[in-house]
Amino acid sequence: MLKLFYSNIMNEIIGDNGLSLKDFESLDTDKVIKMIKLKQYDELAFIDLPQQQTSEIKEIAKIAYEFDNFLLIGIGGSALGPRSIVEALSPYHNLRKTPKVFIYDNVDPLTLSTIFELIDLKKTLINVISKSGSTAETAASFMIVWQKLKERGISPQKNMIITTDPKKGNLRKIVNDYNLKSLPIDPKVVGRYSVLSPVGLLTAQIIGVNCEELLLGAEDITQKCILQKLWDNPALLLSSAIYLLDKKFNRNVTVMLPYTDRLKSFSEWFCQLWAESLGKQGKGLTPYPSVGTTDQHSQLQAWMEGLQQYVVIFISLNDYKADFQFPDIFNDIDGLNYLRGHSLAELIKIEQEATEIALSKNGKPSLTINIPSVDGYYLGQLFHLFSIATAMTGFYYGVNPFNQPGVEEGKDLTYGMMGKKGYENKKEEFTHYREKKYKYSI
Amino acid sequence: MLKLFYSNIMNEIIGDNGLSLKDFESLDTDKVIKMIKLKQYDELAFIDLPQQQTSEIKEIAKIAYEFDNFLLIGIGGSALGPRSIVEALSPYHNLRKTPKVFIYDNVDPLTLSTIFELIDLKKTLINVISKSGSTAETAASFMIVWQKLKERGISPQKNMIITTDPKKGNLRKIVNDYNLKSLPIDPKVVGRYSVLSPVGLLTAQIIGVNCEELLLGAEDITQKCILQKLWDNPALLLSSAIYLLDKKFNRNVTVMLPYTDRLKSFSEWFCQLWAESLGKQGKGLTPYPSVGTTDQHSQLQAWMEGLQQYVVIFISLNDYKADFQFPDIFNDIDGLNYLRGHSLAELIKIEQEATEIALSKNGKPSLTINIPSVDGYYLGQLFHLFSIATAMTGFYYGVNPFNQPGVEEGKDLTYGMMGKKGYENKKEEFTHYREKKYKYSI
Numbered sequence: 094m095l096k097l098f099y100s101n102i103m104n105e106i107i108g109d110n111g112l113s114l115k116d117f118e119s120l121d122t123d124k125v126i127k128m129i130k131l132k133q134y135d136e137l138a139f140i141d142l143p144q145q146q147t148s149e150i151k152e153i154a155k156i157a158y159e160f161d162n163f164l165l166i167g168i169g170g171s172a173l174g175p176r177s178i179v180e181a182l183s184p185y186h187n188l189r190k191t192p193k194v195f196i197y198d199n200v201d202p203l204t205l206s207t208i209f210e211l212i213d214l215k216k217t218l219i220n221v222i223s224k225s226g227s228t229a230e231t232a233a234s235f236m237i238v239w240q241k242l243k244e245r246g247i248s249p250q251k252n253m254i255i256t257t258d259p260k261k262g263n264l265r266k267i268v269n270d271y272n273l274k275s276l277p278i279d280p281k282v283v284g285r286y287s288v289l290s291p292v293g294l295l296t297a298q299i300i301g302v303n304c305e306e307l308l309l310g311a312e313d314i315t316q317k318c319i320l321q322k323l324w325d326n327p328a329l330l331l332s333s334a335i336y337l338l339d340k341k342f343n344r345n346v347t348v349m350l351p352y353t354d355r356l357k358s359f360s361e362w363f364c365q366l367w368a369e370s371l372g373k374q375g376k377g378l379t380p381y382p383s384v385g386t387t388d389q390h391s392q393l394q395a396w397m398e399g400l401q402q403y404v405v406i407f408i409s410l411n412d413y414k415a416d417f418q419f420p421d422i423f424n425d426i427d428g429l430n431y432l433r434g435h436s437l438a439e440l441i442k443i444e445q446e447a448t449e450i451a452l453s454k455n456g457k458p459s460l461t462i463n464i465p466s467v468d469g470y471y472l473g474q475l476f477h478l479f480s481i482a483t484a485m486t487g488f489y490y491g492v493n494p495f496n497q498p499g500v501e502e503g504k505d506l507t508y509g510m511m512g513k514k515g516y517e518n519k520k521e522e523f524t525h526y527r528e529k530k531y532k533y534s535i
Numbered sequence: 536m537l538k539l540f541y542s543n544i545m546n547e548i549i550g551d552n553g554l555s556l557k558d559f560e561s562l563d564t565d566k567v568i569k570m571i572k573l574k575q576y577d578e579l580a581f582i583d584l585p586q587q588q589t590s591e592i593k594e595i596a597k598i599a600y601e602f603d604n605f606l607l608i609g610i611g612g613s614a615l616g617p618r619s620i621v622e623a624l625s626p627y628h629n630l631r632k633t634p635k636v637f638i639y640d641n642v643d644p645l646t647l648s649t650i651f652e653l654i655d656l657k658k659t660l661i662n663v664i665s666k667s668g669s670t671a672e673t674a675a676s677f678m679i680v681w682q683k684l685k686e687r688g689i690s691p692q693k694n695m696i697i698t699t700d701p702k703k704g705n706l707r708k709i710v711n712d713y714n715l716k717s718l719p720i721d722p723k724v725v726g727r728y729s730v731l732s733p734v735g736l737l738t739a740q741i742i743g744v745n746c747e748e749l750l751l752g753a754e755d756i757t758q759k760c761i762l763q764k765l766w767d768n769p770a771l772l773l774s775s776a777i778y779l780l781d782k783k784f785n786r787n788v789t790v791m792l793p794y795t796d797r798l799k800s801f802s803e804w805f806c807q808l809w810a811e812s813l814g815k816q817g818k819g820l821t822p823y824p825s826v827g828t829t830d831q832h833s834q835l836q837a838w839m840e841g842l843q844q845y846v847v848i849f850i851s852l853n854d855y856k857a858d859f860q861f862p863d864i865f866n867d868i869d870g871l872n873y874l875r876g877h878s879l880a881e882l883i884k885i886e887q888e889a890t891e892i893a894l895s896k897n898g899k900p901s902l903t904i905n906i907p908s909v910d911g912y913y914l915g916q917l918f919h920l921f922s923i924a925t926a927m928t929g930f931y932y933g934v935n936p937f938n939q940p941g942v943e944e945g946k947d948l949t950y951g952m953m954g955k956k957g958y959e960n961k962k963e964e965f966t967h968y969r970e971k972k973y974k975y976s977i
Contacts, residue, residue, distance in 0.1 A: 199796055200883045202858045203795070211627060228832075240862035263868050284832075354645075365834070373841060375840070379845075381821070390670075391807035394810065394941040395814025400819050417644055422685075431953050444672075446972075447965065500839065503893040511877055522896075535769045
């Protein structure tokens with residue numbers, strides 16, 4: 094089981110910037126646990142994802158093994174989860190294994206044309222992911238790819254899977270009209286909480302991970318995350334600590350800092366979850382996607398001596414699955430010879446702890462999650478721990494962690510300019526604002 | 536020339552959250568320009584990088600063309616600049632071109648072992664970059680690679696370049712002792728401001744970009760960035776606006792949001808520059824690395840309705856160098872048929888503007904930098920614009936934008952645990968703190 098160390102948020106350890114046991118007592122943790130357990134939002138359905146059947150996913154994955162490439166088209170939660178799975182569990186995948194995985198999560202035409210240049214569509218399985226079936230970016234890419242298949246005489250029935258709502262939406266209609274392969278996304282599971290649905294699991298299975306390992310990890314951590322007692326429940330402790338550090342000290346930037354390259358995309362997955370779930374009604378917490386040791390040479394200066402704004406969440410790792418002893422060379426050079434007798438894994442682990450200690454000495458709060466290794470099981474634990482903790486944090490702030498009303502305006506303006514029916518007034522508004530933009534410029 | 540649009544920070548456009556012309560008049564812009572022009576810090580030497588000779592860089596790049604792989608070992612400024620050049624100017628480089636480029640900017644042993652598995656060292660040119668020559672992570676990787684070369688009977692004289700201080704440091708000593716190829720880094724140029732030194736230029740040249748294009752772009756924008764008049768000077772306007780939005784409204788998170796996948800790493804380059812230069816003396820601004828349209832489905836919710844903390848810097852692009860017309864299909868589906876008659880490049884450009892307008896309507900400040908295309912020339916402009924603007928912002932806050940005193944403590948603790956001479960007391964301290972860590976955990 095992953096471990097959560099939280100000494101470095103306590104005033105006993107870090108001084109005046111820390112929390113007391115009393116601070117925690119002020120929280121109504123029972124209410125939060127009750128909301129989780131009674132599923133007071135339908136969208137808490139994501140917690141039960143570990144119970145799903147995976148046979149359909151495994152069947153489709155088998156088909157994928159016959160292809161050279163797997164092209165995923167999706168954006169936001171439909172892409173960040175799958176990408177973090179690939180990078181964590183099969184680093185440098187495309188240089189080492191097939192099917193190669195391409196994730197197109199933007200509408201940058203050059204990226205798409207580069208992908209078309211790199212892959213033979215005939216040998217490519219395409220997975221289009223959008224729960225609603227109406228995400229503009231995904232719909233746009235889907236239509237272009239569909240047309241390309243048509244031009245090349247490739248059958249979508251063979252080369253395409255649609256991952257969408259089991260009943261509703263444009264994509265489901267197309268699945269039915271054209272008899273396409275498809276996977277369902279439970280309508281109650283919101284995009285950013287969907288990594289352990291078919292959205293992420295199919296990719297996991299395709300890169301050679303048994304997707305049930307992820308679910309098993311998620312299931313095991315869930316058992317701890319529904320415990321009533323704060324001091325036994327890592328999700329509750331995490332959300333309580335972060336909420337209190339903001340309320341008490343205005344620390345509203347949450348840094349996700351795993352000490353392994355393999356979890357860099359995991360940090361980005363977390364950033365969507367955190368920002369979109371909490372940032373509403375003038376409230377929220379700003380996430381920051383980091384990676385150690387690299388960001389010791391980029392962000393650490395600011396965390397140590399900049400604004401009193403940061404709470405750092407370290408992820409430390411025991412087994413890096415590789416190591417190198419430092420050789421017995423350059424003994425005459427003082428700046429190098431101290432490494433002898435040590436190893437690279439030792440160095441990265443010591444740097445992680447040293448950074449934690451440096452922050453602590455300086456009165457800067459941090460939490461540390463330790464995992465034995467980066468594999469499907471522990472990645473499943475991390476996904477579910479943070480998904481549950483994010484919902485809980487939303488409950489503390491009194492916001493709905495499952496909606497995203499703030500993105501509608503931009504969508505509507507886009508619809509207006511693209512000529513979607515019913516959005517004519519948005520086109521006018523767009524044009525009006527565009528003129529203003531040109532007033533001040535250099 | 537790039538253009539800077541700043542209507543959406545003005546109260547005339549966005550209302551009470553915006554700035555007035557009077558706000559700008561309160562600033563001593565003359566003083567800032569004077570500091571830049573008179574080079575009141577030696578480290579402002581980076582401004583003159585466009586004048587450097589590039590013949591040596593080009594000679595070494597020619598050697599690189601004989602290799603299958605180019606392995607760069609460096610961290611922080613030594614890696615973020617080169618990586619942003621590769622991703623911007625040669626997307627998906629390793630799937631398309633040789634020499635393949637690997638950038639090892641961490642001490643994760645699995646990453647290194649994966650790189651060793653993927654490349655034949657005999658066919659690899661290795662570039663070790665550290666100005667001081669004593670960066671622990673770079674030194675560590677250097678030693679392991681050196682030993683590997685030795686074991687395989689490969690001569691470092693043939694397969695290695697060292698990029699370091701022209702006279703001082705461990706790496707320079709090794710260059711001299713072993714007669715290695717090397718490139719100099721001007722001792723006055725700080726790591727995070729060094730992308731247009733040999734640090735970044737060699738990589739540019741190796742991936743097939745004429746490095747002088749970057750310098751020409753930088754030179755041209757510099758001419759605008761030293762103009763006395765605020766309203767003519769994009770770097771001064773940028774830094775003044777961001778400083779004022781913080782002072783007046785406490786907006787202390789700066790979001791870098793280019794609308795192209797190719798500038799994703801550029802955002803990360805910016806984040807180091809911004810965080811490490813400004814985050815000191817309890818002051819600073821928190822950067823956030825973003826990319827559009829992707830982050831409309833990740834971060835936009837928080838910028839629109841979350842904390843009143845953000846200033847968004849858009850980078851918009853005119854020519855995506857590729858495009859796709861939406862096909863005339865699925866006419867019966869309302870959620871798709873509005874795309875017909877449009878193109879993918881049109882969509883991404885409209886989404887960029889729609890997001891800008893949605894923020895503006897909602898009273899949220901943003902700036903937009905427009906570039907005609909992503910090429911060496913405009914990337915050079917962006918690098919120098921933001922480098923100069925960062926220094927200027929530091930001057931407004933009254934901090935030294937060229938040092939990073941806050942990272943020393945972590946280094947010293949690491950030295951202590953690794954047994955470096957003179958750091959024995961740090962080892963004790965480390966052990967003492969480590970014990971405390973175990974007090975509170977789940």
